[in-house]
Amino acid sequence: MYSRTGDWDVTTLQRDYPRIAARLRSLTSRRCWWEIGAVCELLKTQPEIIELKFLGAVMDREWEGERLNGLPAPVPLAPHLTSITIGQVLHEETLTALFRTSGTASLKNLRLGFETIDDDTPRASISGALRLVASSLTHLALRAPSKASPDAAGLLDEILPLLAHLEVLEFSEQADGAFQPVPIATNKVLSVLPSSLRVLRARNVVSFSTSRLLAMLNEPSGIPVLEELEVFWAEDQPGHEVQYRQRHEARIEEACRELGIQVAVGRSEVGLAAW
Numbered sequence: 001m002y003s004r005t006g007d008w009d010v011t012t013l014q015r016d017y018p019r020i021a022a023r024l025r026s027l028t029s030r031r032c033w034w035e036i037g038a039v040c041e042l043l044k045t046q047p048e049i050i051e052l053k054f055l056g057a058v059m060d061r062e063w064e065g066e067r068l069n070g071l072p073a074p075v076p077l078a079p080h081l082t083s084i085t086i087g088q089v090l091h092e093e094t095l096t097a098l099f100r101t102s103g104t105a106s107l108k109n110l111r112l113g114f115e116t117i118d119d120d121t122p123r124a125s126i127s128g129a130l131r132l133v134a135s136s137l138t139h140l141a142l143r144a145p146s147k148a149s150p151d152a153a154g155l156l157d158e159i160l161p162l163l164a165h166l167e168v169l170e171f172s173e174q175a176d177g178a179f180q181p182v183p184i185a186t187n188k189v190l191s192v193l194p195s196s197l198r199v200l201r202a203r204n205v206v207s208f209s210t211s212r213l214l215a216m217l218n219e220p221s222g223i224p225v226l227e228e229l230e231v232f233w234a235e236d237q238p239g240h241e242v243q244y245r246q247r248h249e250a251r252i253e254e255a256c257r258e259l260g261i262q263v264a265v266g267r268s269e270v271g272l273a274a275w
Helices: 036-045 064-070 094-102 123-133 155-162 210-218 248-259
Strands: 026-029 033-035 051-059 083-089 109-114 139-143 168-172 199-205 228-233 262-267
Touching: 033 036, 036 051, 036 064, 036 094, 051 094, 064 094, 083 094, 094 123, 123 155, 139 155, 210 248, 248 262
Parallel strands: 026 051, 033 051, 051 083, 083 109, 109 139, 139 168, 168 199, 199 228, 228 262
Antiparallel strands: none
């Protein structure tokens, strides 16, 4: 894909990307913000595509998602699509319109980030859309919103029971610019991990404690095939519950050795690997 300087919106495919004529297997858009209508236009021209990476945002400012979701179930435009990455999901109908239009039978890998989870991008719309990929998804990566919101906490707890075939879970929490924790899980999230999970990676954790992780490892029947565990906690914020206790590190590592789980735990300000 050719590039331009700076950020821009892709609202109509033929106006903003008139040169896409080749049959693509993979598309990476690094900076621009795509309207969901333009994404659907793209998929109509690319039936063989297997990977989409929108590292800017996908949004629905023009209310096209509502129209698309109101249509009868369409023939999937991208039946071979296995991987979707979106740096920021914006607005209520966006994800559902993308999944319904592209088709979800082959989707295995999904990576999502958010600017915020609020009235414009409600939590219910995210979990509702993920029901459409529940039967195929094996790898999920979520990044917490950049802005604190009470609606974000517990999103992951709500999603995980839907994903019975999930094998790899990655998520990143954080503290926002005002040093307020931004969780997307709760302290109970480790009790709802799918039994199919092989890999768990978490960064900047603020939602659960080292004690909770130890409790999970002491009752391993809920994680029968877990092979890899990487959990790094955010720095504790004044006035908030302390989630990380260094004395637990050695106990976590010992429990993992006994269970044959590859382990790395500690503190880190580094988020998930760059998408």
